[in-house]
Amino acid sequence: MTPGSGLTLAQAVRWHAAIDRRRSRRSYDEARPDSADLDALGALAERFRPFAGARVGLAREASSDMFVGIVGAYGGISGAPSAFVFLGRADTPPQTVGYTGEALMLEATARGLDTCWVGGMFSSVHAARAAGASPGERVFGVSPVGHAHEAVTLKERVLFKGGRPQTRMSVEEIAPGSRSWPEWARAAAEAVVPAPSAMNRQPWRLRFEDAALVISFDGADTPRISKRLDCGIAMLHAELAAAVRGVTGDWELLGPPDVARFTPRLR
Numbered sequence: 001m002t003p004g005s006g007l008t009l010a011q012a013v014r015w016h017a018a019i020d021r022r023r024s025r026r027s028y029d030e031a032r033p034d035s036a037d038l039d040a041l042g043a044l045a046e047r048f049r050p051f052a053g054a055r056v057g058l059a060r061e062a063s064s065d066m067f068v069g070i071v072g073a074y075g076g077i078s079g080a081p082s083a084f085v086f087l088g089r090a091d092t093p094p095q096t097v098g099y100t101g102e103a104l105m106l107e108a109t110a111r112g113l114d115t116c117w118v119g120g121m122f123s124s125v126h127a128a129r130a131a132g133a134s135p136g137e138r139v140f141g142v143s144p145v146g147h148a149h150e151a152v153t154l155k156e157r158v159l160f161k162g163g164r165p166q167t168r169m170s171v172e173e174i175a176p177g178s179r180s181w182p183e184w185a186r187a188a189a190e191a192v193v194p195a196p197s198a199m200n201r202q203p204w205r206l207r208f209e210d211a212a213l214v215i216s217f218d219g220a221d222t223p224r225i226s227k228r229l230d231c232g233i234a235m236l237h238a239e240l241a242a243a244v245r246g247v248t249g250d251w252e253l254l255g256p257p258d259v260a261r262f263t264p265r266l267r
């Protein structure tokens, strides 16, 4: 069992409220975020490391070399002033990187900053350097951190049909039978629906068994960007929804196609 992430109730309330406000943005105003916000994000990145090996590096000055996407294509990020770099070791379970990274993403959102998980189109070498990664660390992904251009850009409109939020699967599709689950578990499944995932593939599936919530992924895993990374993001969303309802618990990591089991602590 991994001891609970040590989320405070205040963090859970703040990050849970940010879930519906977060949205991937790809075109940035080059003005740097307030240094107070960067200081707070840097301090959180140092402190919030609930799983061994997984961490977030903050690059206060993102180099344009970090984002290598062709402008106009999926992954093309422009003008990012600062960035998160999502790090782990070669054997770090990707779900722990997703979980840890999403906490920083939601904190940035709570501070009025924009972000976008980028799992494919980035330069590992530049990202590792910008975040001060150590030789044994691997870059799982990056995100711009800053203020997106006010209006949704043409690129975003072309990519995402009018700039509207991407379509989502229903709670019943990702968590069959959840209508009859305890209220906290149903709320946890609902909080997974708006989570970000690579190509918006929403690979997470949830089941309730033996009084615990189990997250798994659909189909086969994909080597380049593991579905377990997306599912780690889902783990955090689920735990936040449980925590704001007074249910705290512990995570146990599981082997594929399962990802993790959340068991509430007895109160």
Ligand SMILES: Cc1cc2nc3c(=O)[nH]c(=O)nc-3n(C[C@H](O)[C@H](O)[C@H](O)COP(=O)(O)O)c2cc1C
Residues within 6 Å of the ligand: 022, 023, 024, 025, 026, 074, 075, 076, 116, 117, 118, 119, 120, 121, 141, 165, 166, 194, 195, 196, 197, 198, 199, 200, 225, 229, 230, 233
């Ligand atoms: C692990 C991961 C990798 C992603 N990689 C990219 C990427 O390389 N390029 C990109 O433009 N968006 C990327 N995204 C963002 C998704 O496209 C986005 O989360 C999804 O379309 C849902 O939209 P939303 O985040 O606005 O809710 C990634 C998201 C995740 C979670």
